[in-house]
Amino acid sequence: MNDTLTIWTKKFMTNRSLQWKQMVMDVLHPGKAMVPETEIWEKLAKMYKVTPDVTFLFGFRTHFSGGKTIGFGMIYDSLDYTKENEPKHRLARHGLYEKKETSRKQQKELKNRMKKARGLQRPMLCCQKERLQIHR
């Protein structure tokens, strides 16, 4: 942990209906490049006395000539609420969500085949691949 890392929080607001606390964060890191996210999680968690897995950060922009970065942070009330309310790409940064790696080309081909089929033929096409796998 860098000793010279300072975090100021501004515009703190509690959102009761979405169960989070949001704020604007000023990260001061004089003489260094921007620190990795994990360190800021821990620092924020210590400040607000929560675990680092409910802290989420985004939108960090470093000012010209370095030293200062401004971004946004959110602290959730509990892990269940984060799974409900947080967008998937941010959950993925914490490892709580895995994005499905489907081939884009295959998806488009399937879609075009489905356009040609009519009525109940469509779900047959959709499940065709899985059926083939099961049979094997």
Added chain:
Amino acid sequence: MAAPEVLESDLPSAVALLKNLQEQGLSLLEVKDQLLLMYLMDLSHLILEKASGGSLQGHAAVLRLVEIRTVLEKLRPLDQKLKYQIDKLVKTAVTGSLSENDPLRFKPHPSNMMSKLSSEDEEEVEAEEGQSGASGKKSANGTVKKYVPPRLVPVHYDETEAEREKKRLDRAKRRALSSSVIRELKEQYSDAPEEIRDARHPHVTRQSQEDQHRINYEESMMVRLSVSKREKGRRKRANVMSSQLHSLTHFSDISALTGGTPHLDEDQNPIKKRKKIPKNSRKKKGFRRRR
């Protein structure tokens, strides 16, 4: 003497009248009437006294006069408030009907807005109205229809080449008037005290204001806005302008005022006609400033 008999006969009717008055209360006009009469009586009494050589010192009538006068003056604002109504009533009484340009004639008639079940009702109602054609809104809607907003008449776009040229000249003139050359001339010849300000180029101040606006928006909405190419160019130019000594040697074009031909500095881009670019970048609703 006949006085007691007269009094006796008059008493019951007087009592009845009084009771009547007390039940309904005195109207302002009646009170004023009575007060004015009493004033006149006291005044004439005093004049009589004076004419027959008496002194008015400490006379009871004087005190009564003063009292009546104060009450009348206190009633004056009430009078003001009722003036309009009284005038109208008097006019109606005198002329016998409402005047032609009386605005009350054009009051809306809610009965006209109700649906008419049969045409006979319509005729009856119209006969009742009587008066001239300027009588309120008339609607003959039987059923409740969907509200269709009125289509405004489109106006023909008539801007000729000459008008466009004139507009362009006007704009160039305005820009020239606010250039540094003209401003310095103004300062030289005006009598107003000289103001010393933090002198930055107006483009630079404008850009810094816009930047501040953007930052405020981003921080309050907790989103990051994308910067278009045009914005990036403007920002870069503003930064460059503040670091160079540009304004020392480059002066803006005041040919619109002097009547000469518009000339450009060597390092400026030639004036291009702007292409119509589709404005798809209005996604962030709240951010665009209403200029």
